[in-house]
Amino acid sequence: MTIELSERQEHILTIVKEEGPITGEQIADKLSLTRATLRPDLAILTMAGFLDARPRVGYYFTGKTGSQLLTEKIKQLKVKDHQSLPVVVKESSSVYDAICSMFLEDVGTLFVVDSHGKLVGILSRKDLLRASIGKQELESIPVSIIMTRAPNLTVCEKDDYIIEAASKLIEFQIDALPVVKSKDSAGFEVVGRLTKTNITKLLVEIANDEHE
Amino acid sequence: MTIELSERQEHILTIVKEEGPITGEQIADKLSLTRATLRPDLAILTMAGFLDARPRVGYYFTGKTGSQLLTEKIKQLKVKDHQSLPVVVKESSSVYDAICSMFLEDVGTLFVVDSHGKLVGILSRKDLLRASIGKQELESIPVSIIMTRAPNLTVCEKDDYIIEAASKLIEFQIDALPVVKSKDSAGFEVVGRLTKTNITKLLVEIANDEHE
Incomplete structure (x- = not known):
């Protein structure tokens, strides 16, 4: 399943890459958006495997690029x-x-x-x-x-x-x-x-x- | 970029496949959830290319499976x-x-x-x-x-x-x-x-x- 990241999602990824672990509130502050507005974007980035989240720590970058995730399936073939x-x-x-x-x-x-x-x-x-x-x-x-x-x-x-x-x-x-x-x-x-x-x-x- | 669909997202896909075009309200009714609760799931499914939406018509299934979307990249190589x-x-x-x-x-x-x-x-x-x-x-x-x-x-x-x-x-x-x-x-x-x-x-x- 491939998905195109929006400009805002790319922006969030950059922030988390540079400053993670970082809380949702802090990301929202940096983008001058509400936490609620960001929620779908954070959900998408987390489900897609780009970000991971730990309670009381915040979001961090998993180190996986989109193509890496895309090709993991191929890497598992025997x-x-x-x-x-x-x-x-x-x-x-x-x-x-x-x-x-x-x-x-x-x-x-x-x-x-x-x-x-x-x-x-x-x-x-x-x-x-x-x-x-x-x-x-x-x-x-x-x-x-x-x-x-x-x-x-x-x-x-x-x-x-x-x-x-x-x-x-x-x-x-x-x-x-x-x-x-x-x-x-x-x-x-x-x-x-x-x-x-x-x-x-x-x-x-x-x-x-x-x-x- | 690969993402795992949640059970609720799979459920939404099934509903839209069988009954689409269908509005967000109607999907929410069927699942006994609010429209707001469903919004992130519908956003994910739409961005991922599974669903598409037309104003005043509703959501419909694009006919693409996850793997089809995943392999479109390979199909474009020359x-x-x-x-x-x-x-x-x-x-x-x-x-x-x-x-x-x-x-x-x-x-x-x-x-x-x-x-x-x-x-x-x-x-x-x-x-x-x-x-x-x-x-x-x-x-x-x-x-x-x-x-x-x-x-x-x-x-x-x-x-x-x-x-x-x-x-x-x-x-x-x-x-x-x-x-x-x-x-x-x-x-x-x-x-x-x-x-x-x-x-x-x-x-x-x-x-x-x-x-x-």
């Missing part, structure tokens, strides 16, 4: 509610097989697992493209040669905030993160895939007001 | 404020050269132009990967053979809404859109590139309250 299914290949697979999996499953990133299902690497379209312009036969190169290898993997967990995961996608310039959970032994099991496509869908859903 | 620079190759370039450009410029999508700079095709990493596992020499295949070709191109313009562009990325399952403008002659000139990375950055910026 990875688990927006992830896709992961597509995995074995570390013994050939680069050729991996490329086929990528086309067959229509994904941009494959996760590589060992014989126990533990995550050992990640393959991007870029990794496969780089390998494919080399001179070797793609059937004879195992993916373990060209993959990005544990422990140099950027991962997320299902209860991570989506904004945290999106920031990793940007910071590490990657298209997808494996969503992992710790296995009994050391290492991670892959339980999902979070991509820039998931994030793009999310923004469209937010704008169309379809998300929970 | 492509031009979030696009990247385009990377183009000539239609006579070889697939090998295109792959090199893709790595050199570190982009996932190339735009193909004719000798007049007119957009004639688009190359994705997937297109190049598909070509590279074929049996032909990559140096000898021109990109015009493997590119997605005009008029089957999905494009956007700099004044398009970002949500409209993001929806195209999802609907057509592509990683990037060329941002185009019409040339004097028929056809488009490429002036930018809008990618899922741009959209992911935008969501992070919105959450961190860094966007305009």
Whole structure:
């Protein structure tokens, strides 16, 4: 719910920011208005989260701007509610097989697992493209040669905030993160895939007001 | 700016939704409250955009929910404020050269132009990967053979809404859109590139309250 602040409400915010805690009476005095005239404005500013009030102390500024309050909703979204299914290949697979999996499953990133299902690497379209312009036969190169290898993997967990995961996608310039959970032994099991496509869908859903 | 509605405000909304247009007096009667008691609530609901009022008619429901109002800000963002620079190759370039450009410029999508700079095709990493596992020499295949070709191109313009562009990325399952403008002659000139990375950055910026 967005609301436009009136000039008087902006003025009240400035006063409280500079001089809070301050009582309603004192604010009214500064504006040469009655306490009753100010009441709706103070109610709005308090309900909106800009101001807070303590009995016998007065109003103080919460430190939150309008946009901060507006975006808190987005900040609470979790990875688990927006992830896709992961597509995995074995570390013994050939680069050729991996490329086929990528086309067959229509994904941009494959996760590589060992014989126990533990995550050992990640393959991007870029990794496969780089390998494919080399001179070797793609059937004879195992993916373990060209993959990005544990422990140099950027991962997320299902209860991570989506904004945290999106920031990793940007910071590490990657298209997808494996969503992992710790296995009994050391290492991670892959339980999902979070991509820039998931994030793009999310923004469209937010704008169309379809998300929970 | 987000605000929590009180139970009384929710009640007022329900009444106006069902019976509006309705005067403040009538709402007060229904709630067995005085008009004065209701004034701050009606002010809040009106300023927040839930209700509107016409003189001598009364209050009516605007049809906007809280989340709709909250997301109107996102809906107003334009492509031009979030696009990247385009990377183009000539239609006579070889697939090998295109792959090199893709790595050199570190982009996932190339735009193909004719000798007049007119957009004639688009190359994705997937297109190049598909070509590279074929049996032909990559140096000898021109990109015009493997590119997605005009008029089957999905494009956007700099004044398009970002949500409209993001929806195209999802609907057509592509990683990037060329941002185009019409040339004097028929056809488009490429002036930018809008990618899922741009959209992911935008969501992070919105959450961190860094966007305009």
